[in-house]
Amino acid sequence: MKNKIAKRAAALAVFIIVMLIALYLLQKLMMPKYMSDIPEGAMVEEYYQETTDHEVLFVGDCEVYENFSPITLYEDYGITSYIRGSAQQLTWQSYYLLEDALRYETPKVVVFNVLAMKYNEPQSEAYNRMSIDGMKMSSSKIGAIQASMTEEEHMLDYIFPILRYHSRWSDLSAEDVKYMFHKDKVSHNGYYMRVDVRPVDGFPEPEKLSDYTLGDKAMEYLDKMRELCEENGIELVLVKSPSLYPYWYDEWDEQITDYAQEYGLDYFNYEKLAPEIGIDYNTDTYDAGLHLNLSGAEKLSRYFGEYLTENYDLTDYRDDPEYAEVYAEKIRFYDEMREAQYKELEEYGEIISF
Amino acid sequence: MLFTDYSFIGFLAVVFILYYTLPKKCQWPFLLVASYVFYFIASPSYLIFIAATTVSTYLVSLKLDKLETIQKEWIREHKGQISREEKKEYKAGIKAKKWKWLLVCLFFNLGILAVLKYTNFTIANINGLLQAFHSDRQLSFLNLVLPMGISFYTFQTMGYIIDVYRGTSTAEKNPFKLALFVSFFPQLVQGPISRFNDLAKSLFEVHYFDPKVVSYGLYRILWGYFKKVVVADRILTAVNAIIQNPDTYQGGFVFVGMMFYAFELYADFTGGIDITIGIAQTMGITVTENFRRPYFSKNIKEYWNRWHITMGTWFTDYIFYPISVCKPMLKFSKFSRNTFGEKIGKRVPVYLSSFVVWFTTGIWHGASWNFIVWGLMNFVVIMISEELEPLYRKFHARFDVKGKAWYGVFEIVRTILLMSAIRMFDCYRDVPLTFKMYGNMFTHFDIRALNAEAFLGLGLSGADYLLLFICLLVILSVSILQERRGSVRDMIFASGAAWKYVVFGVLMLIVIVFGAYGIGYDQSQFIYNQF
Structure with missing residues (x-):
C-alpha cells in the first residue's frame, strides 16, 4: 500500500516537474524578443548584463534613452552611466526601475526626465509590457505592475507571461527560437542609437488644457523617487530633454521648477537651452524633432557631462583598467553600430535593421 | 466571476483544498458557504433573490409535507371508521390546500423571475402596441438586472416543490441543505437543472479523497476548458463578424455563420457543462448529464x-x-x-x-x-x-x-x-432580419464570395482556421469513441499510468497556449449564463 502511494506521488511529482519545464520553455518561446523590431522592448532586461557599476543613472522615457549617450559621457569625461528607460515609461515605472537598480548598485547621481509627469494614469498595455517584462522578479517589479496596470490587465499575466503571450503562437518566427535563451545587445548602456536625419517640419499648435496641474499620482512617485535618493545619499537631478513634441507646457515647467526649488534639486529644461547646447533640429533629430539622433545625443551628452563633472564628485574611470576594458568593448560595439547604420543609410536611404 | 476568470480558478482551488481538509461533517455546509461567497462575489445584490426563492420554497415544502403527514395520520386514525367517499373527500380537501400552497410558491418564485426577466419585454411590447395604435404615450423601461443563473435555480426549485407536492420527493427538513441544493455554485452559472432526488444524495454525503475520482473530474474540467476557450471563444470572433454585419456578410456567409454558430454554441454550452460536472466530480458529487452527443x-x-x-x-x-x-x-x-x-x-x-x-x-x-x-x-x-x-x-x-x-x-x-x-x-x-437572411442565403449565394480573403476578413487567421479544424476533428473523434465504446477517460486510465499524465499534460498545454483568452481576445460569457 505504502509502495503504491509512493509510486503515485513520484509519478505526480515527475508530471508536475515536466509540466513546469514545458511551460517555462513555451513561455520563453512565446515572449516577444524585440530584436529586429521595436528594440526598445529589450532594453530594460539588458541592464542585468552589466558587469560594472555606474555613478550616474538615468531614468525616464524615450527622451532619455534616445537623447543621452552614456558612451559619449565615458569617452569625454570618464563618467560611467546607464539609462533605465523604455518607451512611454511612466513616473512610477521610473521609480520602481530605480528601486530595482538600487538592489545592484548605488549611483552618485540619478537623472530623471520629467516628461512622464504629464501622465497620471496607466496608459497602454504595450508600453507597460516594454517597461516591466524585462525586470527581474522582485518586490519592485510587483510594485511596478500594481502601479501600471490598465483596467484590462491582470497581475497573473505579468507573473506568468505565457498567459499574456500565448496568442503569439501563430506569429512565431525563427527569431523567437534563436533568442529564446540569449538576446543580442541592442542598446549602449540603455541608449538607443539612430544616426539618420529627418529635419523638423512643424507640429500642430499646442492645445489649451483645462487644467495644467500635474497629477497627484505622478507627484507622489516623484516624491518617492526623491525620498529614495535621499535615503541612499544620491543626488537627484531633474531634466527636460530637448524635444519639440509632445509639448512641455510652461505651466508644467513652472511646477517642476517650484518643486526643484522647494527640495533643493537641480532642474534643467534643455528644450529651452537647445540653442546653447548647439542642437539644430534640422540635423540633430531623426524623426522631425521628437527625438535626437546620434549627433544630437552626443551634443547633449557633452553639455550635460560638463555639468556633471563640475558639480558632482564623479570619478574618471578612463584610467581604471577594469572599466577601461569593459568600456573598450562597449565603444567598439558603439562604433560598429554607428558604422553599420551609416552603411545602411547609404545603401538603402533609410535605417532598416536598427 | 466567469468560469474562465483567473479568480474563479483560484476560488476553485481554495474550495477544493478546504473541502477535503475540513472535518468531513463540515463538507456540505462548507459548500453552501462557498456557493454563497461565489454568488456574493458575482454581485451582492443578487443574494436577496436566491435567498428569497430558497426561503419560500423551504417554507412551502414544509407546509406541503405537513399536510401530507396530517392526511396520513388522519387516515390511520380513521382506518375502518370512514367510508371510501369520506376518505376521498378528505384527500381532496388536503389536495386543494396543497395546491393553494403550491400556487403561492410558484407565483412567488416565478414572480421574481417574471418581474426581473420579462418586465422590460412586456413594456417593449406594450409600447409597440401603443405605437401601432398611433398613441404618443410610451412606457419607460425599468433598470432591472437579471441575477446570475436565476432561470436555472428558479426552475430547479419549481421542480423540487412540484415533486414534494406530488409526493415523489420528500421535503428537506434542513433549510441549509435545501439552500445548497438551490445554490450549488458549479451549476449556478448555466445549469444543468438538477432534480433534488438526483443531486441530494451525493451532495450531502461525506466524500473521501479518491485520486481516481478527482482525476476524472479534473479531466472533465480540462476538456470543458478546451471546448470553451480553444474552440468556442475562437469561432466567436468569426460568428460575431458575420451576424453583426448582415449587410456585409450575405449569401454563402449566412450559411457559414449558421454553421459556425452551431459549432460555437455546442462547444460553449457543452464545455461549460463539462466544467460544471467536472468540478462537482472532483468533490465526489454527481451532477446529471446534460448532453449526449446531440x-x-x-x-x-x-x-x-x-x-x-x-x-x-x-x-x-x-x-x-x-x-x-x-x-x-x-x-x-x-x-x-x-x-x-x-x-x-x-x-x-x-x-x-x-x-x-x-x-x-x-x-x-x-x-x-x-x-x-x-x-x-x-x-x-x-x-x-x-x-x-x-x-x-x-x-x-x-x-x-x-x-x-x-x-x-x-x-x-x-x-x-x-x-x-x-x-x-x-x-x-431579430425575427424579421432572420427571415430576410434565410432568403438572402439563397438569393445572394455566390460561391466566388467564399474565398480565402473573405474568410480571413472574419477576424481569424489561416492558423486559427487550421487549429479549429483540428480541434473539431478531435471533438468528433472523442464523440465517436464515446458513442461506440463509452467513456474515453476509462480508456485512457486503462491504457497505463503514463498515458493519463501524458494526455492530461498535452491537453493542459493546448488550453494554455491555444486558448482564446486574455488581452487581445474579447472574452465571452458562456452563452447560457444569460438564461
Missing part, C-alpha cells in the same frame, strides 16, 4: 433527447404532462376527437401541449420574440415530422436505406442543418 441525432426528437437534457425533461415532466392530463385539456381532447375524428382529434391536444411547452421553452431562453419564434419553430418542425411519419414509413418500406451507413450520415447532417437553421433566430436575435 450532433449524432438522426431526427429532431432525438436531438432534443440529447441536447440540454435536463431542460427537456423538466419541460416534459412539469409542463407537458400536467397540461396533457389537466381537466380542461381532457375535455378539449374529448371535444377534439368528437369534432375531428379519432385519428386527427387525438393529436390536437398533444400538439396544443407541445405548443405551450415550446412557447415557454422559447421565452425561458430569453425575453425577446426571437427566442419565442425559435421555440415555436422547433414545435413546427416536430409537428411536421410527426405528420409526415406515415410518409416516412412508406418510403422506408419501399426503399431499404434505414440500415445503410450513408443514410445514417444523411440523417445526422439533415438534423444538424435543420437545428442550425432554426437557431438563426438565436443568432441574429
